[in-house]
Amino acid sequence: MAVLAATTVVAAQEAGAAAAGCQVSYTISSQWQGGFGAGVAVTNLGDPVSGWTLRWSYGAGQTVTQAWSATVTQSGTAVTAVNTAWNGTLATGGSVSFGFNGSWTGANPAPTAFTLNGVACTGGVTPSSPTPSSPAPSGPVPSSPTPGPSGSAAPKTVRVFWLKPTDVAHDQRYPDGIAAVMREAQSYYRQELGRTFTLNNTVVEVVAGEHDRNWYITNNCTGDRYWCVVSNMHQELMRRFGIRNPDSRWLCVGLISAEETNQSGGGASPGWVVLSGHDADGAAGVNGPMNRWYGGMVHELGHAFGLPDSTSTDGTPMSASFYSYPNTHFSQAQKNAILAGPYGSLLS
Structure with a gap:
């Protein structure tokens, strides 16, 4: 079967303290009426990574139906691919590939924008000590001093x-x-694991942002707009507080009161949870029933502790079953993975 379409983009991972970047090649390898097969290849151009999450969005209603060599899930137009247990490590210059089958109606264009580990594509490798070259932002700047590098x-x-x-x-x-919400999640993890995480003495650090809502929604936003607002928040928090991605000192959760309607969202990867306006509103009690926000935080923290999404609605909070909180429970395999994962040492 002939190759029908292909697209290649260069995506940057987290800037943090490490050089990061990758090349993503998406190829439609076969196509038939109502269905298609595709392959994705990821080449790591930066420092080694120990786990990867690739995301993209479809613009013509395509749906992933079956995947191999990655755990692939879809919510609306947004697709998430997470490494398996055996292909999560990528050395500098290393590559990994996975494939899937999908369905389509009307058209099947290849996506052109990807995010890797939560960062929108930037077109190059981010150096280990980037020097900002953009001019100072216009508009109001908060009068409070910028927090120190470690808080x-x-x-x-x-x-x-x-x-x-x-x-x-x-x-x-x-x-x-x-x-x-964080204390509820803390209680849930103790119930499920017999141990839980410790919250910082200042449970929620209120950060006066450097920009207005529109800046966070639109700045550095040339690809998948779903991730723009949380990516801008993420970069600002890392820069102002001297936090890496991931950072063995802390597991970090960031919420921002900004969101583009039907576009802004959020997610998590090992060491970080990043969420936008609807989650902040929900936590404040002004957007839907609280069990949805409790379950959602448990789900995202699961990713931050190293768990992938479940491949089906299986009763665990790593699937859509988190909407049924508190009637959802980690599987024994998930409990073992959390405790043995990169942030298991935070649990006591």
Whole structure:
């Protein structure tokens, strides 16, 4: 079967303290009426990585139906591919490939924008010590001083941030509500694992953002707009607080009160949870029933502790069963993976 279409993009991973970048090749290898086969190849151009999550969105209603050599899930137009247990490590210059079958109606264009480990494509390798070259942002700048590089968070804790853009008024419901969601997740993990994580003494660090909401939504946003707002928040938090991605000192959670309707979202990868406006609103009690936000945080923390999405709705919080919180439970295999994972040492 002939190759019908292919697209290649260069995607940057997290800047943090390591050089990062990758090349992604998406190839439609075969196509028939209503269905197609595709292959994806990822080449790591930066420092070695120990786990990868690739995301893209379809623009013509395509649906992934079966995958191999990766765990691939889809929510609406957004597709997420996570490494298996045996292909998560990528050395510098190393490559990994996976494939899948899908369905289509009307058209089947190849996606042109990808994110790797939560960062939008930038077209090159990010150096280990980047020097900002863009001019100073226009508009209001908060009068409070920029926090120091390490803050006051105790090591081996879960560190939580609420980033408030310059045009968002302080509302105490948000830090209080986010803290309540984190304490609920803390209780759930103890129930499930017999041990849990420790929250920082300041459970929610309120951060005065450097920009207004529109800047976070639109800046550096040339590809998948689903990730723009949380990616901009993520980069600002890492820069201002001297946090890496991942960072063995803390597991970090960031929420921002900014969101583009039907576009902005969030997710997680080992060591980080990044969420946008609807999650912040939900935690504050102004957007839907609380069990959805409790279950959602348990789910994203599962990713931060190293778990992939489940491949089906299986009763565990790593599937759509998190909407049924608290009537959802980790499997024994998931419990073992959390405890043996990169952040298992944070649990006591």
